[in-house]
């Protein structure tokens with residue numbers, strides 16, 4: 493059996509970092525972790541190949557080689573996903589689809605032979621069993637959340653590792669919180685499930701043995717969902733693992749803001765090699781936080797919490813939302829003020845969106861306000877429901893936030909605010925790629941870019957005040973270059 497796993501193309505979005513990764517000669521920022529994990533669950537005697545369309549072209553000869561094309565993807569990849577299905581149909585190649593988008597939208601999808609939905613640990617074995625017996629059904633789904641003890645180590649050898657800016661691993665699934673707009677709890681539940689510490693370290697060992705060094709994204713929904721296990725087991729072991737190998741990986745993950753309340757956990761994470769965390773801030777307005785059920789963000793000084801994370805050694809990126817029913821036009825200025833004060837350079841501001849079957853989706857459906865499926869691109873300015881605020885006011889105010897916070901003046905000011913607070917704990921080893929990225933930035937940002945003077949000012953400030961953070965300042969400048977291009981497209 494020949495299996496071709498295909499990851500559809502991701503358009504140029506905020507999170508694709510496509511304008512930034514060119515500086516380090518990479519093709520994609522993230523790996524298709526789900527597909528290479530599924531590949532490891534397939535019978536070992538089957539032939540497997542992977543085409544990640546973000547790093548390689550998908551040719552008809554690749555499709556014709558396959559007995560089955562296994563296709564994954566998220567909403568943001570929908571167009572490319574549909575084009576691959578059409579090509580397979582034209583060539584007479586069978587398609588098996590899974591992943592988040594297929595799980596929520598399979599009833600509307602045409603041209604797919606088999607859907608293997610939800611978590612593959614539950615649905616792939618019965619599909620493979622039926623396939624072997626020649627009576628595979630069209631849809632395999634499950635409402636159970638499997639333990640992760642059976643999840644295999646991803647098949648790293650399918651990846652062209654050198655094409656990616658970072659690798660990905662997973663420690664846990666699920667999040668104890670229940671924000672109204674979020675699809676995580678629907679997919680993965682509210683009781684976090686983790687891999688055992690030896691199992692997680694084995695995954696890191698295998699990545700290390702495959703020669704990877706550098707950025708590793710721990711793709712958990714909320715890494716701190718099980719704090720006591722992290723503090724007692726995983727992080728002490730990970731600290732030893734990282735020290736023994738002289739910190740080969742620097743970790744990024746997603747956490748809820750209550751990490752700022754737990755100094756022990758925060759210190760352990762940084763000691764283990766975490767240097768970056770994404771936090772869902774959403775809004776500085778208490779009414780908006782109450783509306784979406786974001787309890788962990790309520791009744792706290794959010795700027796102070798962000799700064800606590802930065803002071804302990806984490807670069808914080810944040811998600812922000814406008815378009816809550818309780819938002820008034822004053823929210824635009826409040827968001828700008830908050831973002832500038834927080835020093836969050838990577839501030840992903842999106843219009844509220846209602847992914848299929850979330851609590852928000854069901855509420856808006858009951859209120860007869862739904863318009864379309866969510867695009868999955870957090871920053872394309874699209875709305876899939878009728879907002880309470882006047883539509884033109886909302887979109888205009890939204891664009892104004894983006895244009896302000898990503899204008900060179902405000903952006904570089906924010907980076908400076910961040911550098912003043914950031915207590916860097918790990919200095920990354922400089923590689924030739926980093927040096928080349930710096931030289932490219934001199935040319936592309938320092939000479940050709942709008943706002944080049946702010947770039948030189950930032951470099952000058954960093955050299956004088958905190959030269960040890962120079963590489964961070966250059967990286968932030970390159971991110972800003974990317975964000976300005978994405979914002980132009982909104």
Ligand code: SF4
Nearest residue numbers: 667669670671674676
């Ligand atoms: S904390 Fe984050 S992952 Fe958890 S439910 Fe809220 S938005 Fe989703």
